[in-house]
Amino acid sequence: MSTSPQIVRRSELLNRRTIDRRTAEEVGRVDRIWLDAHSQRAIGFTCKSGLLGSKKTWFAWAQVDTVGENVFVTINPELPELHQPEQAVCPIGLEVLTDAGNQAGAVVDYLFDVRTGSVTHYLFKSSGWRGVLDGIYLLPVAAISTIGSKRAIVSEAAVSEPVQYAEGLHKKVGLVAEFLHEDFDRTLKNVAGVKRGAQSLAEKFQDKALEVRDVAQEKVAELKRQRQESVPPEPNPEPPESDLS
Numbered sequence: 001m002s003t004s005p006q007i008v009r010r011s012e013l014l015n016r017r018t019i020d021r022r023t024a025e026e027v028g029r030v031d032r033i034w035l036d037a038h039s040q041r042a043i044g045f046t047c048k049s050g051l052l053g054s055k056k057t058w059f060a061w062a063q064v065d066t067v068g069e070n071v072f073v074t075i076n077p078e079l080p081e082l083h084q085p086e087q088a089v090c091p092i093g094l095e096v097l098t099d100a101g102n103q104a105g106a107v108v109d110y111l112f113d114v115r116t117g118s119v120t121h122y123l124f125k126s127s128g129w130r131g132v133l134d135g136i137y138l139l140p141v142a143a144i145s146t147i148g149s150k151r152a153i154v155s156e157a158a159v160s161e162p163v164q165y166a167e168g169l170h171k172k173v174g175l176v177a178e179f180l181h182e183d184f185d186r187t188l189k190n191v192a193g194v195k196r197g198a199q200s201l202a203e204k205f206q207d208k209a210l211e212v213r214d215v216a217q218e219k220v221a222e223l224k225r226q227r228q229e230s231v232p233p234e235p236n237p238e239p240p241e242s243d244l245s
Contacts, residue, residue, distance in 0.1 A: 006067065006114045009123075010092075013071070013114075018047045021065050021072045028057060030071060034088035035119065037147040042117035043088055058084045067114040091147060096124050098156035099145060104129050105159075107152060108136060122152075123165055130160055137162035 028049030044060045066072040094107040109123040122139040126132040143158030
């Protein structure tokens, strides 16, 4: 298997074909992946085959050669069939409790490196504790102190403000509402801008009209003055001649 990390979500591997690397024959499909609770590593998986997947075969994770669209495993026909060890656990559905005694949610999946089997993060669904919205959240392996058959005890600080892995319904609705609110605010601002622009344009037209009126009045007054200056004054009338001689 490649030495570079290959982080996958556990659920992505379920029902993938399992192929014998030596014979290229299909031996079944991935049914469950099992962890060692102490080391937080995948130690093997069960493969289902036969009618309705009734036959279960255990493969140690050390037998996994390649993980792609198919899972290639190395099977040594000279060795006896392996069996699932007692320490193998499947953490899906475990109740998540904080070290302060609060219920934070439930484990729904995990991310792990298929090269080494090491779990990097568990994924848990919030129960709404402390107002955490619906969704899938990351739970670091280091935050887990105990894993049992039904519950996992984790650090309260790690789940009080968790990092979201997949957005829940409430988060999506909140984003849509926020978008509509922001869009409405933008619309109001645009309308206000148009109104201010129209008002400014009207004021400019009004100022221009007043300017044209003032110029016209000045022209009329000037023409009147010019007309008065161009008309000669009327001559004074001569006195009538006297009849006395």
